[in-house]
Amino acid sequence: MTTERDDIQHLAKFRREIRRFLQFSEQAAAATGLQPQQHQLLLQIAGAPNGTQVTIGYIAEVMVLRHHTVVELSKRCEAADLVRRTHDPDDRRCVVLELTAQGQRALHQLSDVHSQQLRELAPSLILALTQIRNSKP
Amino acid sequence: MTTERDDIQHLAKFRREIRRFLQFSEQAAAATGLQPQQHQLLLQIAGAPNGTQVTIGYIAEVMVLRHHTVVELSKRCEAADLVRRTHDPDDRRCVVLELTAQGQRALHQLSDVHSQQLRELAPSLILALTQIRNSKP
DNA sequence: ATAGATATATCGTAACACGATATTATTTCG
């Protein structure tokens, strides 16, 4: 019972840390004039493993969203001149997503502050994870 | 430039891991008949540090929400018989939040699967964090 | 007792993700 309570406190602490990070991230995105999800889209486009074709479907998978949600998100980003949408000439069903110059600028700016923030938060996140991992299975 | 690209890939990987965990969490909550935020409320009520008065304001702070959002969330949880809302007799402005028996059951059930899932995801999360932390400042 | 501070509550609104459904392009196979 005592370990149960400890476990729950550890889980709660982990979620507080995550939430604080996400809140930071949302504010950083807003400060750059982006919606949080727009930032995530840019990040997943630019941060895909080398050689990946970045399509709607790929993004839907890695962001764990329905594809039509990604359609809408990518269109909002296109309208904001952050993302370019082109049809793959080899399979014209597929839409390939790339960053515009402005999208790259925004992402690099955001990535800098995120790296820095994560370097600060990493120790307590790792600690929380370690505590959870060491709880009785 | 190469390090920049690596950094972005590491950040993207970290976000993918986080997103996968959150997705798991949302589905687990849904399987128990809870909204994701309802689960978070239960967790932060039960997982507050020992001796904490769990009020609307406290939850607003740790969940990084406006207090009126917590009012609404806690009322939905009250309606679902997961949470009890009582006025602190010493300061009747404050609302104290506690779990009902049913809220405790749901939370324990969810905590079990979350602990297990986090034990699985912890290594790659820690790896991603470590890679970010080791990137050039 | 009253002004100001603190904590919670109410109301209207906008963003977002989803289900259901549709459209366009490619592949399969009879």
Added chain:
DNA sequence: CGAAATAATATCGTGTTACGATATATCTAT
């Protein structure tokens, strides 16, 4: 080859949710 099946993206309507603005209740200090 051409129709049916499959795959990828697109459109539309909807419900939830968090928010800003504002209101109410309670406490504190003078």
